[in-house]
Amino acid sequence: MNQGQAESVSVEEHVYALCQAAREASQVLRSTPAHDKNKALLAMAEALDSRREALKQANQLDLDLARAQGLDKALIDRLALTDERIDGMIKGLSTVASLADPVGALDQVREQANGLRIGKRRTPIGVIGIIYESRPNVTIDAAALCLKAGNAAVLRGGSEARHSNAAIAGCVKDGLAVAGLPDGSVSVIGTTDRAAVGALITASKLVDLIIPRGGKSLITRISNEATIPVLKHLEGLCHVYIDAQAQSDAMAMDIAFNAKCYRYGICGAMETLLVHRDRAAAILPALVSRLVEHGVEVRGCDTVQSLVAVHPATVDDWSTEYLGPVLAVRVVNDLDEAIAHINHYGSHHSDAIVTDSLTASERFMAEVDSSSVMVNAPTCFADGGEYGLGAEIGISTDKLHARGPVGLEGLTTQKYIVIGQGQCRG
């Protein structure tokens, strides 16, 4: 009991020390030029490349432990560091190095009547805590994006990847040293004690933002317990609505098929298809048979069932993120019913309309309350890379600060700048 308490205090002290070092590093990173940040990123890439064998050996320890513990195959697959994945991390670092530095950009600078020039200047957030699950490559992705945006990062990976993460952290630290950046700029919490997460998400004087990357239960737990703002990524219960004015049956079917089948497991995958009653008879039989051939189980409302052989959908289906080969389909009477369905049952992530009507597309964009609204494109495009962000730290389902795919800009904030020549007020 006493020993447990002593250990727990020491975990917290360890985490606070890392956060304190990060806070100090953030003062330096706040105005570190892009050149130095890029130098560190490319040096990290070189370190990864030259230490492939050591990385794979460390990873082997994690894999052996995971197998010994009987962890499931999907998790073990995510955990594995292959040469291909090391190449991916190296490429990711060079991509982030090539992105424009968001820090220092001026926006909305206007001269007021009294001659003061007032505008906004983009600036780092400060210290960001990132909590993630088994994929060790997140260690590099998160470190790179935070650093490029001028933030210090404190990372807490899954305990099953601890040897891999420690080896990657070594490469990160070496890259920082090559560029002369503070060692505290990126820290990986080494202990697997779960108290470390609690300490990190309540270090409100030292950490400015928490980004959890993982399943819903992790995110929910962190949101509830954190005393620091949390950038959340919750469900993607995404819809495609085929409007009465869809340009062609073929386009509507292709978009719906792609939205469901590009990848079942991504948060932008369509989970419910809504079809205007005027197009249902023409589109649904052919689309459903294509989906079923592809291995998708289709569940339909009464009207859908009257048009084509499908499983019956219950009200629960409208609220379910399958993340798998299942699709709910509903026929609606009009655009109003489609929008109401999406706003009521959806998760405000990404929703699409297929239409050639300007009025319908405008209403859909204005009235659907989602982080991404697509017109004549499938929801599976919801992704920072596809959006031209270069890289993403996640997809925010929050409404404030950053919404949708979050890239470098979402890892910064803005301050007002006021430039005068001695003006006084009043």
Added chain:
Amino acid sequence: MNQGQAESVSVEEHVYALCQAAREASQVLRSTPAHDKNKALLAMAEALDSRREALKQANQLDLDLARAQGLDKALIDRLALTDERIDGMIKGLSTVASLADPVGALDQVREQANGLRIGKRRTPIGVIGIIYESRPNVTIDAAALCLKAGNAAVLRGGSEARHSNAAIAGCVKDGLAVAGLPDGSVSVIGTTDRAAVGALITASKLVDLIIPRGGKSLITRISNEATIPVLKHLEGLCHVYIDAQAQSDAMAMDIAFNAKCYRYGICGAMETLLVHRDRAAAILPALVSRLVEHGVEVRGCDTVQSLVAVHPATVDDWSTEYLGPVLAVRVVNDLDEAIAHINHYGSHHSDAIVTDSLTASERFMAEVDSSSVMVNAPTCFADGGEYGLGAEIGISTDKLHARGPVGLEGLTTQKYIVIGQGQCRG
């Protein structure tokens, strides 16, 4: 006991019903054209104008109760609705009506290689809960700004202003009706039961954002108890730093004097003055005597005390927001020391440098981690009106979402829009 419980449940039900009505109204307001929102605002102004006597009578009830309860004079003054203050509310409504509608603006729209056009579209947040203290004019200011930004608002004023707020709410509701907008677009919680605040700040399925306007204890309590994002306005412990390269002693003195004396009680008032050691002897004796003549008590570090007769400053002075006629003064060795002092002791609100050095001003703007950074202008300019925002709902000391004075734009968010022509992924 049983009665108390029954009452408490009914307060919560009352608040949830208002929030539910606001949620439904927000679906309409999301795409209400500016013309209709402005019509409502101007009709509210007309209602206030034509019902001055009723407003003043309602206010008299609050004033009588406040006097009977022995509330302090400053509070009673803030509570009073004079003709001048009613004129102020009317003018405020017409100002907000004249501001550009932020909703629907497109930003950063770019065509990707696959022909998808992707950008951001400004959109209302949804439902905003505002909790404020005795000034009844906040009822109008908050309602007007939220409505113009396309949000529904649920307002909870101080119990000491309940009759005034109810009378003002009547004018708001009439204005909504004239423009054909939902009655639930703006609601004022009528009950004075404190459980109403608890219900509002935990109605996380119905309310998107809480904005508390009031003292630090109110804001701290709400931040701790809310399960909804809170836009906070905490202290303004603001600094002016007179650099070695200040353009002239006169400009430096004028800026420092104005920063302290424009108004002691505003959050942008200077609380600590930092002076480079090379300029201290030339500036401090004259500046201190001007401040003392104006009634300001000056507390200085050892070096200041060696130059001019002042009270000694202790380390507590560096951390104190006086909001009154007291000023702490410290002599620093260089810009580094000034920036370190500000980032350590300040509240990250508004801080100014007086300098003619480009290098020093650039470093100050980059390294001082405050929501507003001024160059050659006093901190007391930190204000939405001065910044050209037209009106402000408050000054955010948060780093995320909105930072500094918050106007219409801070009451909105952005969604991604993706416009395709049938593109599919992969």
